[in-house]
Amino acid sequence: MAKPHSYKFCFGPWNLSEGADPYGPPTRPVQSFDWKLDQLREHGFEAMMFHDDDAVPDIDSKSSAQLVKEAKSLSKRLKDAGVAAEMVAPRLWFSPHTIDGAYTNNDPKCRKYAIERSLRCIDIARAMDTDLIVLWLAREGTYIRESKDARRCVDYLVEAMDKMLGYDKKIRLAIEPKPNEPMDHAYLPTIGHALAVAQLTRDPKRVGCLIESAHALLAGLDPADEIDFAMAFDKLWSLHLNDQNGMKFDQDKPFGSNNLRIAFNQVRTLERTGYGRHGEYVCFDVHPFRPTQPNHWMDHLVNSRQTFLRLLEKARSFDDKQAQALVKDRNYQALDQLVIEHLLGK
Numbered sequence: 001m002a003k004p005h006s007y008k009f010c011f012g013p014w015n016l017s018e019g020a021d022p023y024g025p026p027t028r029p030v031q032s033f034d035w036k037l038d039q040l041r042e043h044g045f046e047a048m049m050f051h052d053d054d055a056v057p058d059i060d061s062k063s064s065a066q067l068v069k070e071a072k073s074l075s076k077r078l079k080d081a082g083v084a085a086e087m088v089a090p091r092l093w094f095s096p097h098t099i100d101g102a103y104t105n106n107d108p109k110c111r112k113y114a115i116e117r118s119l120r121c122i123d124i125a126r127a128m129d130t131d132l133i134v135l136w137l138a139r140e141g142t143y144i145r146e147s148k149d150a151r152r153c154v155d156y157l158v159e160a161m162d163k164m165l166g167y168d169k170k171i172r173l174a175i176e177p178k179p180n181e182p183m184d185h186a187y188l189p190t191i192g193h194a195l196a197v198a199q200l201t202r203d204p205k206r207v208g209c210l211i212e213s214a215h216a217l218l219a220g221l222d223p224a225d226e227i228d229f230a231m232a233f234d235k236l237w238s239l240h241l242n243d244q245n246g247m248k249f250d251q252d253k254p255f256g257s258n259n260l261r262i263a264f265n266q267v268r269t270l271e272r273t274g275y276g277r278h279g280e281y282v283c284f285d286v287h288p289f290r291p292t293q294p295n296h297w298m299d300h301l302v303n304s305r306q307t308f309l310r311l312l313e314k315a316r317s318f319d320d321k322q323a324q325a326l327v328k329d330r331n332y333q334a335l336d337q338l339v340i341e342h343l344l345g346k
């Protein structure tokens with residue numbers, strides 16, 4: 001029997017956030033990058049994911065040479081710590097140039113800024129030995145539908161991705177769909193939209209996706225179904241596991257915090273489809289609850305990883321044979337109870 005797969009885990013510096021929210025200031029002091037890197041290693045994580053300006057702060061003020069120098073120096077710190085860089089994502093939602101969108105901004109000068117910033121993000125990824133660029137299209141979409149031409153915006157998105165794919169022949173783009181927030185309606189809200197637009201690019205095999213549990217839930221979808229769909233195309237290249245309590249703002253709750261069965265089915269699907277066998281990481285895009293005290297700062301990440309591992313045991317010990325017999329007999333009430341009893345533990 002093949003040795004069961006052991007998953008590799010990852011998080012980003014932003015997952016050790018200070019507690020500020022739209023209604024109040026931070027509740028925890030800012031921690032250093034070194035502290036965050038130490039915590040990551042101490043708690044069994046193997047990689048860190050980055051925004052471009054996590055890796056190179058004040059990126060717009062830096063020359064290309066300075067940008068590569070800083071990215072290389074960070075890469076050395078990571079390697080010395082035995083930590084990989086999982087991906088780099090252009091943070092296209094802070095700049096004054098992206099107030100009304102990045103790639104789909106109505107102003108061609110702003111679209112040009114967003115593409116140039118994305119090419120510099122690729123320079124950072126190269127310097128940090130990762131070929132993965134994550135595109136969370138935070139500000140691609142509308143507050144009112146009449147402000148943009150959604151048909152033309154598909155062309156703008158393809159144009160931006162084509163520029164990135166042409167700039168570097170090895171880079172892979174993982175689109176991270178989300179249906180809303182900060183936008184009222186975001187473009188490319190689901191995995192289906194992401195993989196469809198991949199087909200319009202100059203090199204579809206280098207355009208895949210990243211699923212975030214909460215984003216699928218905000219779209220009214222089951223994250224496990226989104227995982228299965230993406231794996232059918234062999235295009236799930238990263239994963240942000242977390243949780244969400246209903247259709248409200250993106251809560252980035254610890255994995256399993258609200259929906260244990262939905263979490264169980266995500267892990268069961270990863271197992272069944274073989275996610276991770278080509279080096280993909282399980283990332284937890286989670287934030288501490290605002291009242292979390294500094295001495296409990298890592299708990300949401302440690303708990304998410306622990307919950308994942310406990311649910312992995314549950315997935316591997318689930319009585320599939322009995323489940324299939326109940327499916328064959330179309331006895332779904334009993335199947336339902338079989339899952340519940342298994343999760344409750346006998």
Ligand code: XLS
Nearest residue numbers: 089134136176212240285
């Ligand atoms: C949204 C994104 C974001 C990261 C990656 O959930 O994952 O959290 O910044 O762009």
Ligand code: MG
Nearest residue numbers: 176212240285
């Ligand atoms: Mg995310």
